[in-house]
Amino acid sequence: MKLDYTPLLDVGEGEPMVLLQGLFGNLSNWSHVVHEFSPSYRILIPRLPFFATPVSAERLDDLVQYVEDFIDALGLKKVILLGNSLGGQMALLYAWRQPARVKKLVLAASSGLSENNFDGTYPRIKDYAFIMDRVYKNFYQREVVTTALVDEVFQAVQSKVKAQSLVGLARAAQRHNLADILDQVVTPTLLVWGLQDNITPPEVALQFHERLPHSSIVFFEHCGHVPMIEQPQLFTKHVRKFLAR
Numbered sequence: 001m002k003l004d005y006t007p008l009l010d011v012g013e014g015e016p017m018v019l020l021q022g023l024f025g026n027l028s029n030w031s032h033v034v035h036e037f038s039p040s041y042r043i044l045i046p047r048l049p050f051f052a053t054p055v056s057a058e059r060l061d062d063l064v065q066y067v068e069d070f071i072d073a074l075g076l077k078k079v080i081l082l083g084n085s086l087g088g089q090m091a092l093l094y095a096w097r098q099p100a101r102v103k104k105l106v107l108a109a110s111s112g113l114s115e116n117n118f119d120g121t122y123p124r125i126k127d128y129a130f131i132m133d134r135v136y137k138n139f140y141q142r143e144v145v146t147t148a149l150v151d152e153v154f155q156a157v158q159s160k161v162k163a164q165s166l167v168g169l170a171r172a173a174q175r176h177n178l179a180d181i182l183d184q185v186v187t188p189t190l191l192v193w194g195l196q197d198n199i200t201p202p203e204v205a206l207q208f209h210e211r212l213p214h215s216s217i218v219f220f221e222h223c224g225h226v227p228m229i230e231q232p233q234l235f236t237k238h239v240r241k242f243l244a245r
Contacts, residue, residue, distance in 0.1 A: 046067065099187060199224075
């Protein structure tokens with residue numbers, strides 16, 4: 001299967017900063033990050049093939065391989081990686097595989113140790129109320145959940161194949177626990193977490209912090225699973241401080 005390595009977004013100049021979204025993420029998730037950092041960094045968002053990889057136990061490895069091939073295809077020598085949720089898990093696996101290629105890591109509510117993806121239930125085609133409920137449970141600040149955001153998630157699971165693909169990825173991420181490799185990730189890492197995160201609760205952040213040898217941690221009040229949307233100014237403020245060290 002031929003994969004497309006053309007970025008969804010490639011703006012700015014300077015050190016490359018690659019943004020990896022979660023399972024239901026999209027370009028708008030990173031809008032404030034792009035606005036704040038594109039004047040001094042080259043911001044790239046890859047076209048992650050969530051629906052193109054085969055349904056298998058190796059799907060997460062396939063996605064990490066895509067990130068590796070994407071970075072190679074664009075000729076990037078050393079990158080800053082930001083990842084939210086599943087994107088954080090991919091970023092960690094890439095940094096573990098290619099430590100010399102990653103300058104710094106920012107993990108926002110990363111999966112990889114323990115997560116409650118759908119509270120034991122999974123997306124149902126044509127059930128808008130169910131999707132809305134799942135999206136709301138990702139966010140503490142309900143006012144950031146727009147109709148457009150819910151519509152995007154709803155449309156993603158209208159195809160049976162796509163719905164099965166998302167379920168397969170969620171299960172693959174849960175099976176691919178990173179506890180045994182985290183002490184080998186030598187990249188300086190910033191952990192950013194919402195205190196009201198229902199998907200990867202704050203205690204998960206503390207487990208990451210304990211296991212990652214070069215990590216620092218910051219918690220946001222009034223914030224759930226997507227801190228760069230729920231607390232965008234705080235998020236970019238702490239990322240900027242971390243990158244300046």
